Amino acid sequence: MKTTVAVFFGGRSVEHEVSIISGIQALSALDSSKYDVLPVYISKDNNFYTGQHMGDIKSYKNMDECLSKATRVIPVAMDGRAALMRFPAKKFGNNIVAIFDIAMPVVHGTNAEDGTLMGMLEMLGIPYTGCDVLSSALGMDKYAMKAVLRQAGLPVLDAVMFTSRQYGLNEEEIIGDIESRFGYPVVVKPVNLGSSIGISLANDKSELKNSIDTAFEFSHRVLVEKAVQNLREINCSVLGDIDEAESSVCEEPITSKEILDYSDKYLSNAGEAGGKKSGMSSLKRRLPADIPAELEAKVRELAVKTFKALGCSGVARIDFLNNRETGELYVNEINTIPGSLSFYLWDATGIKFPKLLDRMIELALKRHRERQALTFTYKTNILSDVSLGGAKGAKGKA
């Protein structure tokens, strides 16, 4: 008997296509002697589809054809497992399209990686890989993440956060505040976005205003922080859970521009989509990072602490900012579902992709076991013993 793993990918997110690539990479890497794999594609309008052909990247070149061959489904809980039900349902015959034991979300960005999908899986009551609702949400919200990490004593950059409404009413005041606290250059980011979309560097007041306007296109809340000088970016992946976690070797993304942006991160060399080289793994990088051993040890230690402080599970990638001259080191962000699941970092650390996925599944089962051992409901129905006259009365008065 094999375990059926449903890999969820896509979603209503700006990183939709990247997620398809990451998802299909994971699908093909799952050990077929242990698992039956079920592709579940989430369209840009948040509908679920499944079908044999959806596990092949080539199918997605023509999206209309891809969807017309697919079956639209809705996931429902069924005896401790989950089923994909045909939607709209046929009047006669079986509407169960597939049944699965474990879910593996490989989605990037808002409306998916931010805990949304995890919330649905939580409702289904099945084990799923990766972060739970809270840690996913924290990982996506750059401001909330800073607050939690600061509380845990981890190094993060100070930031100013404001909403589009606040900015519209007090633009000059906010700009003045940023200038007096940080000077220039500063980095402007939408608060809740994965990837690097909407992020830009501002060297003066007019650039700052432009950057803020750009950032507001992606989020109603924007965050401004001081730019680290002599910047070196270092990324490190962590695998485990809140009890036990280990770090991968570090990588140094190389970019011609000042900040790694979306086109750097995902589009360079993405032509040959389908191979394992596409997506995040094809980005130009130095792996392992060419950094002093001492710094590497520090990064790896902070990466594990960050992972645990946010209550993560499975695999995540933590990105650091380092000032080459002064040695200052800051946690910049966490990707709770990193592009390509950071398999290239683990491969370089000595854990092959199929093994990495095995570990993620083991961790999912562990969390599921622990949750099941907790008391969430009482067997007795409290309402069965009380008179409901009061409730009815209250309704009457309303």
Place this chain on the structure above:
Amino acid sequence: MLEIIATVVLFAAFAADCFLLSLHFIHMLQLNSYRNERYLRWMKENRSAIINQMGWLLLATLAVSCFLIQPTDWKVRLACSILFLLHGYLNIPKKAKKPLVFTARVKRLYATYFLLTALVAAAVFLSGMLRISLGALFLWAALTCFAVLAANTINGPIEKKIAGWYVEDARKILKSMENLTVIGITGSYGKTSTKNFLASILSTKYNVLMTPESYNTTMGVVRTIREQLRPTHNIFIAEMGAKNPGDIAEICELVKPKYGIITAIGEQHLETFKTIENIINTKFELADSIPQDGIIFLNGDNEYIRNRQTGKKAVTYSVNPGSGCDYTASDISVSREGSRFIVTAPNGESCVFVTKLLGAHNIQNITGCIAVAHTLGISLSEQVLAVKRLKAVEHRLQLLPNGYIDDSYNSNPAGFRAALDVLSGFDGQRVLVTPGMVELGEKQYELNRELGSYAASRCDYAVLVGENQAPPLKEGLLKAGFPEDRLFVAKDLNNAIAIVNSLPDEGPRTVLLENDLPDNF
């Protein structure tokens, strides 16, 4: 017209009575594992109750049949209908502790039973509704217990085929899971709680499936495998019950356990086993089926188990430090936080455990589970939290946060003594609240007097509930030198609690509520 209506009403009433009567007997058949010989034994033991229940149907048979072939008019038919309905109403089954479960098998049994009943009704109708025909209806209803038996016999061969198919299906599922480790648990008592403890402790590291509730027959195990076993499970714990020799071997043949635990051997089910040797041999069928690289875990405190050679790798556990067993629990103490004890493993590793559970038998079973988990690669210290979280069964030596020990479900003198032993281990003021033991037959007075004497040195205050039941306990307590000014008789539980609350403050108070107290105390 009236004739037709009366006939329809009569058959409806007949069917209703048959249905209500068969509910009871099919339920009994289910409780006796659908085995005719056990069901017959149950019928024999409950002969008088069955006659009470069915007898006046027989009387009705005779009464109606008196005028053999006289035809019946609508009045007679209506009168008979009322009789059927009344009888059915009076025999609506009461709520049972373990109610009838409408399994597919029960439904098939009903189908056959109703077919038989319909045949009888058809024959009666075709014979022209004579008096004697109505008599036959009453007779059929009166013999429901045998009709159910007949239906079961008819279904026998089909059921065997179906069961065989289920067993083979379960075997196929197990075969497809090469990496599954199976652990079998058997014993005369303590199986179910040991199973629950073991599943909780092993869950710290593994995905565990256990047979639910007290499913412990081959078909119970088969059902668990077919419905609940998932490829993600690492360990399957099967509780194995035995009522006859060969029962355990049959389950083992199916699940092929690599590890086994024998919790205890006592004289349970002696009537079906005839001798204690048969009981021991049956329990050790588990040890016999363990492979050479497997391990059998044995309760070293049980003399029947200790003295038996297995020829397999055996690991023993005990709550007596001097026993020379592989895993021992020592320094057992009780307090408001529960029991505290030290377990020492054969490699010298030892660790302090705390659990909410009370009583030597619980510590013994937990120690056995710790031994198994340790063998399966969970260090003692990794098990501490899981042991701490084990839950007591409600009303069975259940330690409540307010210092009360609720043992209200206990109903035997041995359990009473064990609870008194636990109470005596507490520091501070120890209070016993009990109505004494009931339903012990003619020895009741004597047994309660002995319990009173046993309690005298194990509590500081005794509050006896119920003026009628108090005398034997009181006599026993006083005879053993219990001070009379510390002995109270309360008229009911509320009164008893009021007495407890008015006792002088002498340090932490522990109150044992023993036997037969209302659920929602």
